[in-house]
Amino acid sequence: MRQKLAAGNWKMNGTGADLVELKALAKAQSTAKSEILICPPATLLSRAAELTRDSAVSLGAQDCHAANSGAHTGDLAAVMLKEAGASTVILGHSERRADHGETSAIVAAKTTAAWAEQLTAIVCLGETLAEREDGSTLKVIGNQLAASLPKGATGENTVIAYEPVWAIGTGKVPSLAQIAEVHDFLRAELTTRFGAEVANAMRLLYGGSVKPGNAAEIFATSNVDGALVGGASLKSADFSPIIQALDAS
Numbered sequence: 001m002r003q004k005l006a007a008g009n010w011k012m013n014g015t016g017a018d019l020v021e022l023k024a025l026a027k028a029q030s031t032a033k034s035e036i037l038i039c040p041p042a043t044l045l046s047r048a049a050e051l052t053r054d055s056a057v058s059l060g061a062q063d064c065h066a067a068n069s070g071a072h073t074g075d076l077a078a079v080m081l082k083e084a085g086a087s088t089v090i091l092g093h094s095e096r097r098a099d100h101g102e103t104s105a106i107v108a109a110k111t112t113a114a115w116a117e118q119l120t121a122i123v124c125l126g127e128t129l130a131e132r133e134d135g136s137t138l139k140v141i142g143n144q145l146a147a148s149l150p151k152g153a154t155g156e157n158t159v160i161a162y163e164p165v166w167a168i169g170t171g172k173v174p175s176l177a178q179i180a181e182v183h184d185f186l187r188a189e190l191t192t193r194f195g196a197e198v199a200n201a202m203r204l205l206y207g208g209s210v211k212p213g214n215a216a217e218i219f220a221t222s223n224v225d226g227a228l229v230g231g232a233s234l235k236s237a238d239f240s241p242i243i244q245a246l247d248a249s
């Protein structure tokens, strides 16, 4: 009932020359069952939109400001990202939380701003290694979820991405039991807060060192509806087998 979602986060990687990868991906995955989303740097969105028009690949941004316009040098508003071709925006990625001091309250304000422009928000949550080791993972995730998601979340306007900070770009992946524990917990928390209908419609992605070699087992894990992929989304040859594994799950 939930359409699977393979989302690629290019982070601060990619110039015009890399759009060939997007073109190759759109060609290779034209019959994919899963929804495919690529979030390139905002500088590439307009050109990426031209390239992916009428294809199976949709586009997202990696952040937006909570305000619609104003004196915020260097920031981008949801309305601008939408105009450039984004249907979705990643919010509260751990790199934004760490590098830019984004609190869950800021993430919630950005989510509201994204919804106002009909952008789907991919809201990211995840514990640090210290938090995992001291046994506070579910507490941390629960607090982030409660404070990052405003009232009004639905399965259409929101996707949750569980990305353990220690698994991002490290080649380390939690055990399947650890992933299942967090994803089952997220579904239960969403049910308590928003009701079963909304909770059951919302996609829960896993992110952190997803590769062609581990994708199938991750996608077979309880309450995993797809992935948010960093490094392995940069090349069509790496991302395509991940999408195929999702289609087959």
Ligand code: 13P
Pocket (backbone or CB within 6 Å): 009, 093, 163, 167, 168, 169, 170, 171, 207, 208, 209, 210, 228, 229, 230, 231, 232
């Ligand atoms: P990697 O897939 O490179 O570990 O990155 C995950 C991530 O942070 C996606 O948002």
